[in-house]
Amino acid sequence: MDKIVVKNLHFKYKGNSEETLNDINLTFDNRSTAIIGQNGAGKTTFVKLLKGLLKQNSGEIIICGKNTRDTTAAELAKYIGLVFQNPNDQIFKSKVIDEVMFGPINIGQSSEEARRNSLDALKMLGLGEVINKNPYDLSLSERKLITIASIVAMDTDIIIFDEPTIAQDFAGKEKIKKLIKELKNKGKIVLTIIHDMDFVAEAFERTIVFNKGSVILDGDTKDVYSNEEILKKAYLELPHVTQLCKQLGYNETFLSVDDFVEFYKNNNIN
Template sequence: MSKIEIKNLHFSYTENEEILKGINLVIDNRSTAIIGQNGAGKTTFVKLIKGLLKPTKGEILLNGKNIAEMTVAQLAKHIGMVFQNPNDQIFKKTVLDEVMFGPINIGMSKAEAKKKAEKALALVGMEDKISVNPYDLGLSERKLISIAAIVAMDTEVIIFDEPTIAQDYAGKEAIKKIVRDLRAQGKIVMTIIHDMDFVAEAFERAIVFAKGDVLLDGDTREVFSHKEILEMAYLEQPNVTKLCNELGYDEIFLTAEEFINYKENLAIV
């Protein structure tokens, strides 16, 4: 089972301003959402995990190995990241070539890369688009293609940067299924995200960043129960949670389905 250990992690872009202030975490196989306002340190944190930045102090261990000792190219075989804007990631002329590029780039044969690409495209529901130019697709579909391109690399860790941007209900449902499928495969799935409703619906663990430190960390339901602490990080509870609180319920409901099931069970009793 893979894990990422973050030990006393500090990072500064300049001497006068510390962005991360001694983070200590263990990222395990629970699907994990990193949440917090802009400037909280979330993006810097995942860039450090991806090896795009180097810590000022402290270390990040992937399965016991310090990633500072690995090149970005070596890390690419272990950690994949889906960019917020798919246009920053896509550049090939066909969907299949786009999704095959990553696997080939980390050393897979063309035959293996094609097999992985077709499987990944099936996972995101885009298997019928293999010959299409990605830029003939809408933004929502290009986002799914960019996800497939990383999934096809079959890395141990997959990080999503704002996965629900530009997604309609169907797109969000597809991404939710992808997160769960990857989790079921034993992969570490992480996201940095501002969509609290999606966090409540799709992620098992939430970590709240504020001013370069961890303010809350735990089971998603537990984290969203701390309304006052969330407000300190300028975050709100999911909409269903807020509504049920306003209606006078003490229980923490994360989704409408949970609340409906609760009411139906009361009616049966």
């Protein structure tokens, strides 16, 4: 059974004349999935509907067998976790370990289980040494990783990242990229809404393009980035390495430098 099924979804904010989301039909498999699109395309509204923070005007959203119309956001928290874009909107405890344990405890984990899961999540993100520090004594990039750890520790079937690479340097992005792979290997559904096209190319297997409240592209990330004309209509740019290789005259779509180097070696280009 698919853990996320969206059928004929429509949503309009009160007072607006136009729909924010128009007839969305999607199912999510075990591929890590990025949802991309310009500001106002409907991405954030969509994930808020998945999380139960908003209720649709019509259509159905099924999360792990639960219809979101009949389920509260608090009940859905056992199945789906959302990392906010701005960590300062999420953090409110004075100790890192207390912050990360808060979510797990509130969905029913015992204190021992919550602490164990929280320590594991912090270690996965290289934060094992800061558990007793105040989050606001740490950098913005570290606070972002703390909020990621707090959702990972909840051990939900579905994890959604809102702009996970904000404030991250190369090392931070590599930690998140590794985490996404580990979560997928554990059978988790990992989604993101994001503007970082390079990170999408490197970390996500499937990409969905939203434009003006509708899905205009959906497929393997390489296939999506091969549709340059449709992406232009959605005001989206290709990843930098993809752009460079096209400027150099290659018709192949490359998602990373490693992809290009491998192609170059295999084809014995001099």
